[in-house]
Amino acid sequence: TQLLEQSPQFLSIQEGENLTVYCNSSSVFSSLQWYRQEPGEGPVLLVTVVTGGEVKKLKRLTFQFGDARKDSSLHITAAQPGDTGLYLCASRLTFGEGTQLTVNP
Amino acid sequence: KAGVTQTPRYLIKTRGQQVTLSCSPISGHRSVSWYQQTPGQGLQFLFEYFSETQRNKGNFPGRFSGRQFSNSRSEMNVSTLELGDSALYLCASSSGRGPISNTGELFFGEGSRLTVL
Numbered sequence: 001t002q003l004l005e006q007s008p009q010f011l012s013i014q015e016g017e018n019l020t021v022y023c024n025s026s027s028v029f030s031s032l033q034w035y036r037q038e039p040g041e042g043p044v045l046l047v048t049v050v051t052g053g054e055v056k057k058l059k060r061l062t063f064q065f066g067d068a069r070k071d072s073s074l075h076i077t078a079a080q081p082g083d084t085g086l087y088l089c090a091s092r093l094t095f096g097e098g099t100q101l102t103v104n105p
Numbered sequence: 106k107a108g109v110t111q112t113p114r115y116l117i118k119t120r121g122q123q124v125t126l127s128c129s130p131i132s133g134h135r136s137v138s139w140y141q142q143t144p145g146q147g148l149q150f151l152f153e154y155f156s157e158t159q160r161n162k163g164n165f166p167g168r169f170s171g172r173q174f175s176n177s178r179s180e181m182n183v184s185t186l187e188l189g190d191s192a193l194y195l196c197a198s199s200s201g202r203g204p205i206s207n208t209g210e211l212f213f214g215e216g217s218r219l220t221v222l
Contacts, residue, residue, distance in 0.1 A: 031209045042109070042195050042213030043148075088148065092209055093138060093161060097147035 006096035023089035037086040109214035123184040130198030137179040
């Protein structure tokens with residue numbers, strides 16, 4: 001079973017700051033998904049990355065897949081309180097433990 | 106297009122009881138997987154079904170079981186409940202033509218929050 005390690009586990013920042021969340025594995029990913037989960041709800045798919053070196057943008061969120069397809073990052077520019085939530089990386093049936101992001105107004 | 110529907114949303118049981126949770130996938134989705142989410146353990150994979158067949162099973166005791174019906178709806182059952190079974194149980198469906206483990210993208214329901222007293 002592929003293990004996914006996310007860092008940091010917790011992140012509390014002020015509105016307008018930038019942040020980066022990391023997802024790493026010792027194994028090669030065939031594909032990797034990022035999800036966001038808000039309290040009381042199920043995770044919602046944000047993006048899928050497949051190709052090594054791939055970069056995808058979703059408004060202020062930038063997702064990068066490592067060249068060797070063993071790591072990925074999520075960068076948020078000018079964070080807003082609405083970005084608050086649990087960010088999860090996943091590959092197939094395995095999920096990282098998540099990064100709990102809190103953006104304070 | 107309706108999303109994944111899970112019932113019930115909340116339930117309270119006592120130790121030793123059993124519980125059945127239901128999941129209706131997005132129309133046309135044939136793959137369903139189940140997860141247990143707790144603050145300490147994160148999202149843990151329980152089982153995956155495709156075309157009424159269990160394709161993968163996570164590392165959970167035999168008290169946890171599931172099944173999928175011909176209309177792709179799925180149920181999971183937990184027997185002889187323990188305090189540690191208190192968790193949010195999430196169901197996800199996939200549009201992939203094969204089992205979820207080959208496609209990756211999942212669409213989750215809002216979950217069933219189980220409290221065991």
